[in-house]
Amino acid sequence: MRFRIKKVINNNILCVTDADGSEMIVTGRGLGFGHKVGEQVDSASVQKTYRMTNPTVQQKLLDLLEQIPYEHFLLTDELVGEIRKRISYPLNESLLITLADHINFAIKRQKQGLLYKNPLLEPIRECYPEEFKMGRYCIKRIKEKLSVSLPEDEAGFIALHIVNAELNTSMSVMNDITRFVDGCIKVIESYYGKKFDHTSLAFSRLAVHLRFFAQRLFQNGQDSGKEEYDKKFRSLIARNCKEHYQCAETVAAYAENVWHKKVSDEEILFMAIHLKRVNLSEQHSD
Incomplete structure (x- = not known):
């Protein structure tokens, strides 16, 4: 198959069209060298x-691709491939772009001696442990491949880009979601009067639940279907899981009073179930 060149981006990258006229970007060492628009290139x-x-x-x-070094893009492509292997959630295709842009900018800042502190580093580490682990992996690979040492703050920023790709949201909303989830965890631990094991599977599940709960709250709103069924189910959970249901109501009050977000009865119900699970797991591990 042969592609027709639509635009030469640099010596290694071309914008081409295939036989059907569909546009794509192709890369390869020296692929664009000496070529002009309208010429053909062998696939x-x-x-x-x-x-x-x-x-x-x-x-x-x-x-x-017209703005960043080819090596930075190649490395980011490798990193995104590894992230997709290790993260179980679907990731927005824009991750390659946002992460390449961020990594390129972070490397520039580092070389200029400009270090940015990540004010959300601890909440990110607590709320998104898998993504933070991948962030640390990324800065390790950047050092290995490009001989640039980035601080752990950057692992946090990279983790946020990954979570952003999971939730399909903007980075500004992502910052609010991170603060919100961190606040919810503090409310929950204060309610029970103890600090949970943040490395446990049950806590990880709770953090994931809070993350997607926050996304629904900040972006998409909440469904309120099956009201009659939910009333009966809610009543049952409220009786049998009284302590956890009251904790979920406390979280809902935090969301409304601090963030001005109204939490539906359905969200309170399912949060109570998750809170019961994390507490049972903590008891069994003692």
Whole structure:
């Protein structure tokens, strides 16, 4: 197969069209050297192909590739591949773009001696342990491949980009979600008068529940279907899991009083179930 060159981005990257006229970005060492728009290039010389499902995202990728070093993009592509292997949630295709842009900017700052503190580092470490682990992996690979040592604050920033790709939201909303989840955990631990084992599977499940609960609260709103069924079920949970149901109501009060977010009865119900699970797990591990 042969591609027709639509734009030469640099010596290693081309924007091309295939036989159907579909646009894509192709990369390879020296792939664009000496080539001009309108010429053809053999697909056998292409190392990687990028075709985003969203045309806007495709254009953003094209714009980014004109601005960052090829080595930074190649490494980010490797990192995103590893992240996708290790993270169980679907990730937005924009992760490659946002992470490449961030890594390139972080490397520039480091070389200029400009270090940014991450004010959310501890909440990120607590609320998103798997993503934070991947953030640390990324800065380790950056050091190995590019000989640039980034601080652990950057592992936190990278973790947020990963969570952002999971939740399909903006980074500004992501910051609010992180603060909100951290606040919820503090409310829950204060209610029970103890600090949970943040390395336990049950706590990890609770943190994930709070993360997606926060996303629904900050972005999509909440469903309120099956009211009659929920009333009966809610009454049953409220009786049998009284302590945990009251804790869930306390979290809902925090959301409303501090964040001005109204929590539905359904959310309170399912949070109570998660709170019971994390408490049972803590008891069994004692």
